[in-house]
Amino acid sequence: MSTVLPTSALxxxxxxxxxxxxxxxxxxxxxxxxxxVLHDVAGxxxxxHVLAAVDQLEPHHVVVVVGHGRDLVAAHVHGSHxxxxxxxxxxxxxxxxxxxVALDGISAAGIDLPEGPVVVLAGDTPLLTGxxxxxxxxxxxGEQAVATVLTATLADPTGYGRIVRDSDTGHVARxxxxxxxxxxxxxxxxxxxxxxxxxxxxxxSGLSRLTTDNAQGEEYLTDVLGHLVxxxxxxxxxxxxxxxxxxxxxxxxxLAHAGGLLRDRINVGWxxxxxxxxxxxxxxxxxxxxxxxxxxxxxxxxLSGSTTIASGAVIGPDTTLVDSDVATGAHVLKSHVTxxxxxxxxxxxxxxxxxxxxxxxxxxxVGAYVETKNAFIGEGSKVPHLSYVGDATIGAGSNIGAAxxxxxxxxxxxxxxxVGDHVRIGSDTMLVAPVTIGDGAYTxxxxxxxxxxxxxxxxxxxARQRNIDGWVERKRPDTASAKAAKAAESLDxxxxxxxxxxx
Ligand code: UD1
Ligand code: CA
Numbered sequence: 001m002s003t004v005l006p007t008s009a010l011x012x013x014x015x016x017x018x019x020x021x022x023x024x025x026x027x028x029x030x031x032x033x034x035x036x037v038l039h040d041v042a043g044x045x046x047x048x049h050v051l052a053a054v055d056q057l058e059p060h061h062v063v064v065v066v067g068h069g070r071d072l073v074a075a076h077v078h079g080s081h082x083x084x085x086x087x088x089x090x091x092x093x094x095x096x097x098x099x100x101v102a103l104d105g106i107s108a109a110g111i112d113l114p115e116g117p118v119v120v121l122a123g124d125t126p127l128l129t130g131x132x133x134x135x136x137x138x139x140x141x142g143e144q145a146v147a148t149v150l151t152a153t154l155a156d157p158t159g160y161g162r163i164v165r166d167s168d169t170g171h172v173a174r175x176x177x178x179x180x181x182x183x184x185x186x187x188x189x190x191x192x193x194x195x196x197x198x199x200x201x202x203x204x205s206g207l208s209r210l211t212t213d214n215a216q217g218e219e220y221l222t223d224v225l226g227h228l229v230x231x232x233x234x235x236x237x238x239x240x241x242x243x244x245x246x247x248x249x250x251x252x253x254x255l256a257h258a259g260g261l262l263r264d265r266i267n268v269g270w271x272x273x274x275x276x277x278x279x280x281x282x283x284x285x286x287x288x289x290x291x292x293x294x295x296x297x298x299x300x301x302x303l304s305g306s307t308t309i310a311s312g313a314v315i316g317p318d319t320t321l322v323d324s325d326v327a328t329g330a331h332v333l334k335s336h337v338t339x340x341x342x343x344x345x346x347x348x349x350x351x352x353x354x355x356x357x358x359x360x361x362x363x364x365x366v367g368a369y370v371e372t373k374n375a376f377i378g379e380g381s382k383v384p385h386l387s388y389v390g391d392a393t394i395g396a397g398s399n400i401g402a403a404x405x406x407x408x409x410x411x412x413x414x415x416x417x418x419v420g421d422h423v424r425i426g427s428d429t430m431l432v433a434p435v436t437i438g439d440g441a442y443t444x445x446x447x448x449x450x451x452x453x454x455x456x457x458x459x460x461x462x463a464r465q466r467n468i469d470g471w472v473e474r475k476r477p478d479t480a481s482a483k484a485a486k487a488a489e490s491l492d493x494x495x496x497x498x499x500x501x502x503x
Contacts (some may be wrong), residue, residue: 014137016059017116017200020102023047023123024067024089029251035069037123038076039255042262043286043304046249047073049126049262051081052287056130057137060114063106064123065089065098085109094218095194096210103204117141118203120221121195126258127245127265128195136238137197145236146202147228149175150195152243160191161222163237172235174226179215190239192222193246202228262287278316292328310344319349327362340372343379361396375406378421391433392417401427401445408433420455 027036037047044052047064054062062084066073074086087105089098099120106113117140119133132150140148149172151163161175162185175192176185198206206224214220225235240246249255266287267280274293277283284302285291295309298316305323309315313326318334326332326342333349339356342348346360350368357374360366364377367384375389378396383389385402391414392406398419406417407430415433419425423437426445437443438455447461473482 014134014141015116016057016119016137016197017113018061018063018106019054019057019059019119019121020099021047021050021054021062021064021121021123022095022098022102022194023073024065024070024092024098025124026068026092027124027250030255031252035073036249037073038069039249041126041249041255041259042266042284043288044126045076046126047077047123048080049287050121050123050128051077051084053128053130053133054119054121057119057133059119060116061085061106061111063087063102065102065105067092085111094210094212094216095221096207096219096224099203099221100207100210100219103207113200117197118200119195119197122248124248124250125194125246126249127247127261129245132240132242132245133195136195139236139238140197143236144234145197146199146233147206147225148197148236148238149225150193150240150246151190151237152193152240152246153190154243155189157186157189157191161194161220162186162188163190163192164188165190171229172225172237173229175220175222177215177220177222190237191246193240194248195246196221198224202233205231283316324354330360355390389417391415392419392431394419395421395423395439397421398423398425400425401429403428404431405429406431406433 023037025036030036030039038045062081064077064084064086066086067089070088077084077086085106087102089101117137136148136150159178161177162181164173164176164185165171166173203224206227209227210219210223212219229235244261247258249258263284264280266285267277267283270285270291271277275291276296278297279299282300283297286304288305289303290308292309292311294311296314298314300318301316302320307321307324309326310328312329314331315321315326319332320336321332322338324337324340324342327344329345330342331347332342335349335352335354337348337354340354340358341360343360343364344362346362346364348354348366352366353371354366355371355373358372359376361377361379363380365382365384366372366377369386370383371388373390375392377383377394378398380396381394381398383400387400387404389400389406391408394400398421404425408414408417417431417433418436420437420439420441422440424442426443426447428446429443430448432448432450435449436452438453440456441453442458443449443453444458444460444462447459449459449461453459472485476482
């Protein structure tokens with residue numbers, strides 16, 4: 001949400017030299033063929049959220065440590081961050097090992113890290129904000145620390161590394177992992193978020209001393225802090241103002257939980273920015289969506305991808321918009337819209353299925369049970385009911401009668417329908433493409449239009465009706481229909497002034 005980003009630029013002293021994102025783990029508990037950090041929430045992958053927060057720090061270099069699903073993760077990272085360096089950690093020998101592999105990978109890539117702290121974090125914390133990372137760096141710089149850890153105080157710290165503080169000074173002494181912790185240490189509620197700022201030389205020095213002499217037989221990044229404290233260096237901590245931010249995602253329950261928290265955060269951000277959200281509990285807005293002031297969002301609405309909505313538009317209820325743009329004053333009611341553009345004061349729905357490439361000009365209307373695809377619908381033109389409009393261009397001021405179909409597919413190829421300005425397409429017209437209907441032309445209801453219609457002409461493309469008198473009484477004798485017909489005949493036979501003409 002660009003509206004809630006702080007505008008203050010980072011001072012060069014806290015601009016990170018590099019950010020190292022750890023994303024080599026398997027994420028076993030997701031029980032997925034998709035690598036954990038590629039699971040989506042609020043319109044971004046887990047690692048995409050982390051990278052978006054990292055972007056706010058304007059780091060000189062971004063390094064992502066990949067392992068499980070390395071090709072997929074690397075391709076995904078490069079999709080949004082082409083300049084990021086991905087480094088492969090063949091075996092997941094611990095977070096400390098992962099950071100060493102990252103630093104070696106940077107050197108191997110011929111990068112000389114410039115001045116500035118090195119930030120380390122995990123790729124599975126989608127709630128972490130750039131603001132919190134900035135604050136961590138400010139504290140790190142202000143305290144002149146060689147290492148600063150982001151901590152949080154949790155009601156239930158189970159599973160996390162605990163922050164052991166010096167009982168006299170209150171300074172961080174070391175971090176102990178759950179599995180290595182004593183009973184007393186396990187009662188500590190301040191935990192390691194897994195987010196750190198380091199001075200590069202201190203980080204290297206600490207990493208060089210890591211061992212696997214612990215309960216998990218891994219090189220713990222957390223042990224770097226203990227070594228630095230022993231060296232007499234300053235190690236600081238920043239307690240996250242909102243402990244929610246440090247939540248990591250390890251399974252699909254946590255994925256949904258994080259999604260709910262992100263939804264609430266995004267909704268609150270937009271409401272504070274001047275958007276009316278009638279029912280935040282059923283409104284899902286991706287972090288990639290842009291809304292203007294005075295947009296109104298009715299209940300049960302999902303806005304995703306690159307969707308943008310202009311001021312005065314009303315969206316929902318029961319509407320999904322994917323990668324679509326809605327102009328000012330437009331209404332979209334109970335509809336599903338993908339990769340489309342809805343013009344100013346246009347109306348859509350209820351029950352419209354708008355597929356990619358649909359564009360509605362100003363004041364256009366697409367109504368109930370209409371499907372569109374790759375179609376331009378001109379200014380003020382209407383497709384009000386039960387129609388399919390695909391591969392078509394409709395001019396201005398035209399009306400497309402109910403149940404009209406652009407017959408665009410011959411079984412092999414798609415063909416185009418062109419409808420001019422101020423055309424009246426009669427109900428149930430089949431426009432067999434390729435076909436062009438000239439400006440101001442009409443088509444008769446029920447026509448199958450296979451030939452171009454010149455401007456101003458009336459196209460009639462249907463068999464003339466004939467009535468076979470007495471057919472029912474002959475072919476379906478003694479049925480209810482036959483009896484009704486007979487009764488109607490005897491009514492016809494009565495003098496006209498006896499007939500109730502109102503019925
Ligand atoms: C780690 C911390 C713990 C902290 C917790 C916060 C250590 C030793 N422990 O524990 O203090 O409370 O995070 O969530 O650092 N990874 C790699 N390569 C590896 C190992 C891990 O890339 O060899 C990545 C994982 O993919 C993950 C992150 O590092 O993104 C954290 O690893 P994880 O195994 O989840 O660490 P925890 O045991 O949870
Ligand atoms: Ca973890």
